[in-house]
C-alpha cells in the first residue's frame with residue numbers, strides 16, 4: 001500500500017527548484033535510505049515528505065533542533081507538545097508530569113542517557129545530543145520515522161543500535177544518511193539523488209558499495225573506501 005506518492009512535482013526553495021519533475025512512491029512498511037552528496041536535495045525531499053505526512057511522521061531534523069538551555073527531559077517532552085494544552089505544557093515546564101517523567105526516563109535509559117534527565121542539553125556531547133533528538137522523535141510515537149542524518153554524530157556501533165531501535169518502533173522509515181554500509185545492510189530500499197534527479201532507486205540487497213560511488217562525483221574513486229570507513 002502506498003504511503004506517499006509524488007507525481008512530477010517540482011521541489012525547491014522559493015524560486016529555486018532543486019528537484020524538478022520528481023516522481024517517487026513510498027510504500028508503507030518500507031525502510032528507505034536516502035543518499036547523495038551534500039546539496040543533492042535530501043533535506044528538500046524530506047521536507048516535502050514531512051509536509052505531506054504531517055502527524056503520521058516523527059521527525060528527527062539535521063542538527064538536532066534541540067533547545068540548549070532546557071533539560072534532556074524537556075527536550076524529549078517537546079515531541080508531544082501538540083498533544084497537551086498550553087497550560088499543561090507550561091506547568092510541566094516548572095513541575096514535570098510524573099507519568100511523562102517516568103516514560104521519558106525509560107526512553108532515555110534505553111538510548112544510553114541514564115542519569116542525564118535533568119542535564120541541560122548545552123552540557124551534552126554531540127553524540128548525546130544526537131540521542132536526545134532521537135529520543136524526542138521516538139517519544140512522538142508515530143508510524144513513520146523521518147530522519148535527516150540522525151546517525152551523523154554517533155560512533156558506528158551506536159549507529160547500528162540506534163537504527164535498530166528506530167526501525168523497531170516504526171512501521172516505515174525514510175532516513176538521509178552517509179553511512180553506506182548501514183544503508184545496504186539495514187534498509188530495504190536505497191534512493192540516490194544527484195544533479196537534481198533520482199539516479200538510483202533499487203532494493204538495497206541488489207546494490208554494492210561500489211555502485212554507490214556514482215552518487216558522489218566529486219569524491220573520486222577512493223569514496224568507496226570512505227563509505228566502508230563510515231560504516232559498521
Ligand SMILES: Nc1ncnc2c1ncn2[C@@H]1O[C@H](COP(=O)(O)OP(=O)(O)OP(=O)(O)O)[C@@H](O)[C@H]1O
Pocket residue numbers: 013014016018036037038039040041042043044045062
Ligand atoms: N532554505 C533554503 N533556501 C534556499 N536554498 C536552499 C535552502 N535549503 C537548501 N537550499 C539549497 O537547496 C539545495 C539542496 O539542499 P538540501 O539541503 O536539500 O541538500 P542535502 O542533500 O540535504 O545536503 P546535506 O547533505 O548537506 O544536508 C542546495 O543547493 C541548497 O543550497
